[in-house]
Amino acid sequence: MATAAGTPEEIDREALRARYQEERDKRIRTDGNDQYIEPVGKFASLLDDPYTEVVPREPLSDEVEITLIGGGFSGLCTGARLRQAGIDDFRIIEGGGDFGGVWYWNRYPGAMCDTAAMIYLPLLEETGHRPSQKYVFAPEIFAHAKRIAETFDLYRDVLFSTQVTKLEWDDAAARWVIHTNRGDVIRSRFVSMGTGPLHRPKLPGIPGIETFAGKSFHTCRWDYGYTGGTPDGEPMSGLANKRVGIIGTGATAVQCIGPLARDAQELFVFQRTPSSIDIRNNHEIDPEFFDELGPGWQKKWLLNFATLQTGGFADEDLVKDGWTDISQRIRDRIVKKVSEDGETLTPQLAVDAYEESDDEKMTEIRARVEAIVQDPQTAEFLKPWYRQLCKRPCFHDEYLQAYNTPGTHLIDTEGKGVERIDETGVWVGAVHYELDCLVWASGFEFGTDYGRRCGYETIGRGGVTLSERWADGMETLHGMHVHDFPNLFIIGMNQAANLISNITHNLTEAGSTLAKILGHAQEVGAEVVEVDEAAEQAWVSMLEGNEAGMLGNPDCTPGYYNNEGKPAGRREKLNGSGYPEGPVAFFEFIDKWRNSGQFEGLDFRNAKTMD
Secondary structure, X not given: OOOOOOOHHHOOHHXXXXXXXXXXHHHOOOOHHHHEEOOOHHHHHHHOOOOOOOOOOOOOEEEEXXXXXXXXXXXXXXXXXXXXXXXXXXXXXXXXXXXXXXXHHOOOOOOEOOOOHHXXXXXXXXXXXXXXXXXXXXXXXXXXXXXXXXXOOOOOOEEOOOOEEEEEEEOOOOXXXXXXXXXXXXXXXXXXEOOOOOOOEOEEOOOOXXXXXXXXXXXXXXXXXXXXXXXXXXXXXHHOOOEEXXXXXXXXXXXXXXXXXXXOOEEEEEEOOOOOEEOOOOXXXXXXXXXXXXXXXXXXXXXXXXXXXXXXXXOOOOOOOHHHHHHHHHHHHHHHHHHOOXXXXXXXXXXXXXXXXXXXXXXHHHHHHHHHOOOHHHHHHOOOOOOHHHOOOEEOOOHHHHXXXXXXXXXXXXXXXXXXXXXXXEEEOOEEEEOOEEEEOOOEOOOOOHHHHXXXXXXXXXXXXXXXXXXXXXXXXXXXEOXXXXXXXXXXXXXXXXXXXXXXXXXXXXXXXXXXXXXXXXXXXXXXEEEOHHHHHHHHHXXXXXXXXXXXXXXXXXXXXXXXXXXXXXXXXXXXXXXXXXXXXXXHXXXXXXXXXXXXXXXXXXXHHOO
C-alpha cells in the first residue's frame, strides 16, 4: 500500500480498509463515554474561575421578561439579535467573569480558531471589526466577544460569576424559576439556553488519576501562575526545568503542544489516537482587501463556505481551507464520474466518490507527517489511519514540527491509552514516566445526559426533567423547541443545520429565529409559546429517517464524533442529527419559516387558556 501521496488508482483500497479496521479495533472500548469522569472531589477546583475574583453580592429575587443562560457566542448572538429587533427586557446569566464562553475559559498557549476567522467570528460587519489573520488566536477572539457585548449594550443587565443550579417551570404562573449558586431566585417568562456543547471539562477515568502529587490542570483552566507566560504567547519560563506530560492529542492538544515543546525541559505526549493534521497556511488579512468587500460580505462568505463544505456549487471558494477542499474533491469526482465516465448517479456512486476522495486526502496527510517529522518511528505513530471526518480535522503548521524539538517525546500507547497514574507520574505498559506537571487535554462533556453537560437540570411541566425527556434521544422542533417545556428555547445546532465545521453560523441564525418568535409573541400578547406535540414528532420522524452521518461507520476510529465507537442507537442518532437536506437547505428553510409570520408548529397563547 502506498504511503506517499498518490491518485486513488495507486492506493490499495482493500489494504487501507483493513488497516483502518485494525486501528479502530485497537481503540474500541466497552465503556464509551463512561470512560470519562466529572471534575469532582479533588478535581472540583477545575470548575473554579482562575481569571476573575468572585465579588460577593446580595441574592436577587426578581422577575425579568427574558433570560439568556450562557454568555458565550450563543448568548452574544441571541442578545445582539434581540437588541436589533428592539427587544430590551432581558438578562444574561454567565458562569464566567466576562463574556466569551469557551474563549473566556480556554486561554491555553496557542489557542486559536480552526475555522477561518472571517466566518467563525460572528457579527463582524455589525461590529466593524477586521480579523488580524485568517486564523486568529484566543485573545483576539475573547476581545471580539467583549466587542459584541459592548456594541449591543449587553453589559447592561448581566450576572457574571453566576451558575444556574436549577431551572423549573411554574405552570400556574407561566414562568420559569431560575435558581443559581449565588442564592438568586429569578422568575422569567422566557428562557433561552445557550450553554454550548463544549464548556464543561471532563477527565479521563485512568486508575490512580487522583493520586498524582505533582501539578495538574485541565487545558481550559491553564495555570500560568505555575507555567509562567501569558495567553498572548509569552514564554512559559516556569517550565524551563520541568518534566511535563500531556494526556490527549485532539484539537486542543494540537494547539498547545508546540508552545509546551518550546518551553518545557522535557515534554511527554501520551497518545491514544493521532489527529489528522492538514495545512493551516495562516496569514494576515490585507486591510485594503477587507475594505473592498462591501456591505453584506459576511453573509455571502458564510453561505459560500456552508455551500462548498457540504458539497454544493459556487463560482469561487472564498474561504479556501481544508474544510472546503475535501468537499470539493468529492463533488468534482461525482461530476467526473457522471459527465465524463458516463456513470449513473446513484447513492453508491456518491459513496465511492467520497471514499476515493478521502483515501486520496488522508494519504496526502500521512505523507505530510512523513515529510515533516524527522524520526521515522515517531512519524509512523503520528499517521492517522481513519477517514478525515471521523474526528475533528485539525489544521496546523507547528504541531508536527514540535516533535523535532529536542526533549519532546511522543509516547504512543497503541490505542490503549495511559494504563495508570501514581504519585510521581504515568505508566504506559511497563514503563514509568516521572513528571512534575500533568496537563489534561481530555476535552469536554459531549454525548452525556443534557443535565450533566449543562451543569443543572431543567424541569418542565409535570416535573419531568429534560434529561428524562431525552433519555431515548433528543426530541425537538428545529432543535429549539421542546413540548412540555413552554417558553424555553435551546440555542445550538443539533436537529437543525448541524453545521459542525462552523458552529457560530448556527448560533447567529438561531438568534435571528428567536428574535422573530419573541417579537411575534409581543405583538399578539402571547404569554406562552410552545411547540405542538404533533409538529415536534413530525420533525423527529423526519430526522429518524435520515441515515447520513459518521455514527457507526466501521471505518471510524472512536471519538466524540461517533459515540466513542459504540454502536449508535436511536438516542445517539437523534442527538447527532441534522436537517436531512443539509445545512444550507436548513438555513433557507428556517429563514422562510421565521419570516412567514405563521410560525408553523408553534402555539402562541395567553396563560389563562393553558390546559
